[in-house]
Amino acid sequence: MVIGMDRDTNSNTRIAMVNMHGAISIVNAIPTGKGSTLGIGLGVNVTVRMSSGQGRIVSNTGDVGFIHNIIKRIMPDDMLKHKDIAIEIRSRIPMGYGLKSSSAVSNAIALACHRLVVNDDNYGDEDNHDDARDWITARDLKVIDAAVSASIESRVSITGAFDDACACYFGGIFVTDNHARRILKHERVDENVNVVILLPMGIRRSDPMRLRHPLLVEHFNHAVRLAEDGRYWDAMILNGVLVSSLLSIPYNLVLDALEHGALAAGISGNGPAVTAITDSESKAKDIAYVWQNYGEVIRSKASNEKAVVSMVEG
Ligand SMILES: Nc1ncnc2c1ncn2[C@@H]1O[C@H](COP(=O)(O)OP(=O)(O)OP(=O)(O)O)[C@@H](O)[C@H]1O
Numbered sequence: 001m002v003i004g005m006d007r008d009t010n011s012n013t014r015i016a017m018v019n020m021h022g023a024i025s026i027v028n029a030i031p032t033g034k035g036s037t038l039g040i041g042l043g044v045n046v047t048v049r050m051s052s053g054q055g056r057i058v059s060n061t062g063d064v065g066f067i068h069n070i071i072k073r074i075m076p077d078d079m080l081k082h083k084d085i086a087i088e089i090r091s092r093i094p095m096g097y098g099l100k101s102s103s104a105v106s107n108a109i110a111l112a113c114h115r116l117v118v119n120d121d122n123y124g125d126e127d128n129h130d131d132a133r134d135w136i137t138a139r140d141l142k143v144i145d146a147a148v149s150a151s152i153e154s155r156v157s158i159t160g161a162f163d164d165a166c167a168c169y170f171g172g173i174f175v176t177d178n179h180a181r182r183i184l185k186h187e188r189v190d191e192n193v194n195v196v197i198l199l200p201m202g203i204r205r206s207d208p209m210r211l212r213h214p215l216l217v218e219h220f221n222h223a224v225r226l227a228e229d230g231r232y233w234d235a236m237i238l239n240g241v242l243v244s245s246l247l248s249i250p251y252n253l254v255l256d257a258l259e260h261g262a263l264a265a266g267i268s269g270n271g272p273a274v275t276a277i278t279d280s281e282s283k284a285k286d287i288a289y290v291w292q293n294y295g296e297v298i299r300s301k302a303s304n305e306k307a308v309v310s311m312v313e314g
């Protein structure tokens, strides 16, 4: 429920809705500034309603400071002060597990607000071409930039997590330089790839700055090079060994998946989610079966789907 604002009684109300997918890590960017990610099917749906008002921003969930920070980067001040904004977030991505929930939500809020600000019926027409999924427009990057800058300023991320934001927004596989906000590589992924995710019970998140241990930075650099060479699964395995040792996430969980035939397995983001990749439905089932002893298991697929924004009738 949206608290504090009437719904749709105002004929000036305009509503934008966004579907944005989530992602998992191939290589964590915190140690080196460069990261790699893979888009998955699990996603979020965000609705933003804009009506005449006095600059109030309300949301059914989440941190209003962070949300406000995103919106102010998209909406000009003189527009915002005459509007009320109500945000409704519905997410299938578990929060606080390293599964890019914050990137998916912040991208989605930024995109919905941008759609409302631009107010152009032809908005996003370039996405309707056959090869549109491979298109990355200046508009897309502007939206991502707002979400990434807000996430640094609000201390939701350390590097801005541009790698996470790109995979959520565009789908497919990315290798990025987060500090330069530069895409180093983008490739479509085979959508038959199964992604198995474990949310392990009883494991707390450690300080992600531990990932910057000087003795292991060169090994993270090597993982980035593997990803840049297209050896994504090797990169993911190496990242998993490094992240699990630095953040004290039991490696036996990762090993279980590899022993049951995963092409790759590792830790997503700053954990504690453990992820496994396989091209076989039956191996995905085997991995899910062993992992259910350790916590909740979620099954998904790799995704190349770009975010979609649409205007909704009030
Ligand atoms: N579903 C959500 N609804 C509202 N706000 C969210 C949601 N998910 C994330 N956020 C915002 O992002 C912040 C960080 O979320 P979280 O720790 O889940 O990040 P994450 O994306 O899972 O982590 P990682 O960056 O390691 O992948 C939250 O404190 C909240 O402000």
Ligand SMILES: O=C(O)C1=C[C@@H](O)[C@@H](O)[C@H](O)C1
Residues within 6 Å of the ligand: 025, 027, 028, 029, 030, 035, 036, 098, 100, 156, 157, 158, 159, 160, 161, 163, 164, 268, 269, 270
């Ligand atoms: O806070 C950050 O900058 C990051 C957090 C994790 O999601 C990482 O996976 C990502 O590469 C960078």
